[in-house]
Amino acid sequence: xxxxxxxxxxxxxxxxPSIILIGVFVYGFIGETIWTSLTDWGGSGALSLTPEKNxxxxxxxxxxxxxxxxxxxxxxxxxxxxxxxMLLVGAVGLGMFIAILLDQKPKGEDVLRTIFxxxxxxxxxVSGTIWRWLLAPQGGLNVLPKYAGxxxxxxxxxxxxxxxLEFNWQNLFQILLYVAAFLLILTGLWLLKKDSGMAxxxxxxxxxxxxxxxxxxxxxxxxALFMEETHGFNLATMGIIMATxxxxxxxxxxxxxxxFNGISQDLRDAAMLDGASEVGxxxxxxxxxxxxxxxxxxxxxxxxxxxxxxxxxxxxxxxNAETGHPALNMYLTTFRANNFAQGxxxxxxxxxxxxxxIVPYLVSQYRQRGRR
Amino acid sequence: MKKALARIFIVTIAMLVMFGCGEAxxxxxxxxxxxxxxxxxVVEKGNDLEIFSWWAGDEGPALEALxxxxxxxxxxxNVINATVTGGSxxxxxxxxxTRMLGGEPPDSFQVHSGQELIGTWVKADRMEDLTPLFEEQxxxxxxxxxxxxxxxxDQGIWSVPVNIHRSNVMWxxxxxxxxxxxEVPKTWDDFFAIAPKLKAAGVTPLALxxxxxxxxxxxxxxxxxxxxxxxDAMWAGKLKFDSPEGVKAWELFGKVLEYTNADASxxxxxxxxxxxxxxxxxxxxxxxxxxxxxxxxxxxxxxxDFGWAASxxxxxxxxxLADSFGLPKGSPHRDNAIAWLKVLGSKEGSDAFNPIKGSIxxxxxxxxxxxxxxxxxxxxxxxxxxxxxxxxHGVAANETFMGGFASVMEMFLKTKNADAASKACQQLxxxxxxxx
Numbered sequence: 157x158x159x160x161x162x163x164x165x166x167x168x169x170x171x172x173p174s175i176i177l178i179g180v181f182v183y184g185f186i187g188e189t190i191w192t193s194l195t196d197w198g199g200s201g202a203l204s205l206t207p208e209k210n211x212x213x214x215x216x217x218x219x220x221x222x223x224x225x226x227x228x229x230x231x232x233x234x235x236x237x238x239x240x241x242m243l244l245v246g247a248v249g250l251g252m253f254i255a256i257l258l259d260q261k262p263k264g265e266d267v268l269r270t271i272f273x274x275x276x277x278x279x280x281x282v283s284g285t286i287w288r289w290l291l292a293p294q295g296g297l298n299v300l301p302k303y304a305g306x307x308x309x310x311x312x313x314x315x316x317x318x319x320x321l322e323f324n325w326q327n328l329f330q331i332l333l334y335v336a337a338f339l340l341i342l343t344g345l346w347l348l349k350k351d352s353g354m355a356x357x358x359x360x361x362x363x364x365x366x367x368x369x370x371x372x373x374x375x376x377x378x379x380a381l382f383m384e385e386t387h388g389f390n391l392a393t394m395g396i397i398m399a400t401x402x403x404x405x406x407x408x409x410x411x412x413x414x415x416f417n418g419i420s421q422d423l424r425d426a427a428m429l430d431g432a433s434e435v436g437x438x439x440x441x442x443x444x445x446x447x448x449x450x451x452x453x454x455x456x457x458x459x460x461x462x463x464x465x466x467x468x469x470x471x472x473x474x475x476n477a478e479t480g481h482p483a484l485n486m487y488l489t490t491f492r493a494n495n496f497a498q499g500x501x502x503x504x505x506x507x508x509x510x511x512x513x514i515v516p517y518l519v520s521q522y523r524q525r526g527r528r
Numbered sequence: 529m530k531k532a533l534a535r536i537f538i539v540t541i542a543m544l545v546m547f548g549c550g551e552a553x554x555x556x557x558x559x560x561x562x563x564x565x566x567x568x569x570v571v572e573k574g575n576d577l578e579i580f581s582w583w584a585g586d587e588g589p590a591l592e593a594l595x596x597x598x599x600x601x602x603x604x605x606n607v608i609n610a611t612v613t614g615g616s617x618x619x620x621x622x623x624x625x626t627r628m629l630g631g632e633p634p635d636s637f638q639v640h641s642g643q644e645l646i647g648t649w650v651k652a653d654r655m656e657d658l659t660p661l662f663e664e665q666x667x668x669x670x671x672x673x674x675x676x677x678x679x680x681x682d683q684g685i686w687s688v689p690v691n692i693h694r695s696n697v698m699w700x701x702x703x704x705x706x707x708x709x710x711e712v713p714k715t716w717d718d719f720f721a722i723a724p725k726l727k728a729a730g731v732t733p734l735a736l737x738x739x740x741x742x743x744x745x746x747x748x749x750x751x752x753x754x755x756x757x758x759x760d761a762m763w764a765g766k767l768k769f770d771s772p773e774g775v776k777a778w779e780l781f782g783k784v785l786e787y788t789n790a791d792a793s794x795x796x797x798x799x800x801x802x803x804x805x806x807x808x809x810x811x812x813x814x815x816x817x818x819x820x821x822x823x824x825x826x827x828x829x830x831x832x833d834f835g836w837a838a839s840x841x842x843x844x845x846x847x848x849l850a851d852s853f854g855l856p857k858g859s860p861h862r863d864n865a866i867a868w869l870k871v872l873g874s875k876e877g878s879d880a881f882n883p884i885k886g887s888i889x890x891x892x893x894x895x896x897x898x899x900x901x902x903x904x905x906x907x908x909x910x911x912x913x914x915x916x917x918x919x920x921h922g923v924a925a926n927e928t929f930m931g932g933f934a935s936v937m938e939m940f941l942k943t944k945n946a947d948a949a950s951k952a953c954q955q956l957x958x959x960x961x962x963x964x
Contacts, residue, residue, distance in 0.1 A: 199959070200647040202652065203629065204653050224952045225955060225959070227935070227939050312790075474934075475738075494931070
């Protein structure tokens with residue numbers, strides 16, 4: 157017993173320095189930022205030795221989501237959501253595809269693997285600068301068709317002002333309900349084959365109910381803003397998405413390739429013996445087995461996309477609403493406009509959105525470990 | 529295990545002792561030899577002057593000229609030229625803020641004079657009043673009175689202006705205009721009369737670049753729309769931005785935007801100027817650093833290869849901006865910094881710097897023979913025109929307003945809604961306490 161408690165003390169002492177450091181430099185500063193976001197620190201005099209800070213509650217957040225001047229932030233937030241989704245689909249899809257190709261053990265597989273993984277070792281500033289040149293309106297990608305004897309493209313990859321999938325921010329609540337309904341129905345349809353009773357009861361019926369409710373009674377919901385304000389997926393973000401997918405698909409490829417290599421050859425042989433085709437093997441055996449890898453890739457990529465700063469800064473610079481991102485907005489609000497409180501509020505919003513991805517993952521990990 | 533640790537410890541100590549003892553005498557020797565060999569002057573250790581600026585690249589040589597002058601006068605001072613690149617100081621300002629907040633101010637730093645300095649640093653009580661220096665050097669008489677008023681407050685004068693740039697200038701190529709058969713527009717109505725003709729000929733009437741140049745264009749257009757008196761009243765908080773005049777400014781700006789190039793936001797300002805030089809565009813409104821670009825980089829002759837005029841509707845008005853250096857409180861080498869400011873304000877200093885930088889001197893007695901034709905004309909205008917402060921370059925409004933204005937501009941470029949933009953401007957002005 158005494159031996160055990162001594163052991164425990166030792167373990168605690170070993171961990172103590174990192175507990176203190178993380179406590180101060182991570183959680184302490186998160187707390188500090190939350191506090192700052194609840195004050196009115198900003199404007200002239202913000203940089204004096206003893207700046208004046210008054211507690212004003214959630215006013216900064218209200219301003220961001222409903223104020224006239226928060227329009228830029230709202231567009232950036234919408235942009236970041238589209239950006240994250242597209243990046244996930246692109247990088248995971250492309251990474252998986254390359255991994256499956258390389259899993260066929262073609263000649264020179266190791267060389268190819270290095271080539272595909274290499275973009276990840278570049279800094280975002282470097283790849284951002286290169287992609288900015290490639291995507292310039294009169295150069296790079298747009299002149300490629302010329303070599304095939306066609307007309308050059310004139311799409312403005314980084315500065316197009318066109319937007320698709322636009323919606324009115326006033327109807328935000330209604331749209332969120334639609335999204336929820338869509339996700340519920342999608343899950344229900346997926347589970348239909350496995351356990352049809354459960355799928356209908358748990359997912360499909362509530363999904364349809366929420367969707368119908370939002371459609372019928374949507375007008376009764378409060379409007380999120382006092383004026384009409386449309387936001388959408390800016391096509392200029394395509395350029396940024398391309399660059400990020402290029403940089404990160406090699407990484408997801410490496411993750412999947414490691415997973416594929418970890419699946420024993422016996423399983424593959426067994427599947428083949430049972431008459432599975434190549435496609436069938438990956439669809440029903442290999443990819444479902446790699447669910448943990450998919451989840452960790454999604455977690456890593458989604459929080460990278462939410463924190464993205466340097467790539468966008470290098471590619472389009474500050475003040476480019478078409479490709480804006482909350483992280484950039486936070487920097488400009490804080491360090492250019494001296495609006496420290498509002499910058500802190502943006503940081504906290506970003507933090508909460510990132511937590512939305514990570515916390516459920518951590519909880520499920522914790523539960524799994526508990527069960528073992 | 530314990531023994532191994534002890535051994536490592538001993539070895540480390542031994543190494544420290546060896547290196548510690550080994551290096552000290554060497555330094556002394558080095559100091560001795562350098563004194564013996566070069567009896568002229570020795571830069572004293574610790575006698576530094578750190579100058580913080582964003583003048584690298586094209587503007588670097590101009591700063592070097594000033595530093596050379598300073599070194600001649602103060603040979604014992606070790607000058608540290610700390611530059612952070614990035615046009616208009618985008619990056620430098622952020623670095624400066626972290627340094628000041630961290631209690632590590634440079635000895636003297638570059639700043640746009642006017643509200644950008646006052647709103648950020650003077651209101652925060654971080655700057656020293658330079659009035660005594662101005663009086664001692666007799667600068668009160670050589671700098672125009674209006675300028676001194678704009679760069680100071682009723683509590684003092686906060687920086688030494690090094691140069692004056694003009695913001696409301698319209699650039700064109702005379703030969704091209706002749707070819708297209710158009711005259712230089714005096715007002716925006718003149719411009720709207722000729723613009724469709726240019727457009728029909730496949731020429732962009734007005735070249736525009738990325739977003740900050742829209743802010744730049746806005747101030748020239750708004751000045752034309754409201755006039756100099758109302759312009760000053762707006763920044764003094766006496767005229768509302770959502771008043772009819774303010775809305776008119778945004779409406780006119782929206783109309784002007786119809787005649788600009790569609791790919792503006794992916795171009796740098798040099799590329800927009802190139803459009804005019806190549807004949808793809810007829811006009812470009814840009815500060816007079818464009819003259820420096822065409823004169824120095826493109827080797828074009830002012831007045832012959834390229835021409836200029838005040839932007840439409842603003843002749844007789846000089847929308848100015850100035851780079852200046854200030855003295856932060858707690859500057860580690862205050863005496864050196866004051867000597868530096870003396871060089872900046874002197875006639876020799878400003879006449880060494882400005883011809884290279886492509887700007888005019890803030891002093892009324894500068895030696896015009898050193899300047900090119902464009903600068904000569906700008907200096908004459910500066911002497912006789914109504915001088916008003918630029919918004920896009922920090923004279924008229926503080927940084928809170930400027931930062932917010934950039935997002936209002938983004939909104940306007942997307943929606944083209946003049947009412948909403950002027951209302952947002954007024955909200956922003958209330959928030960950033962314009963005129964208070």
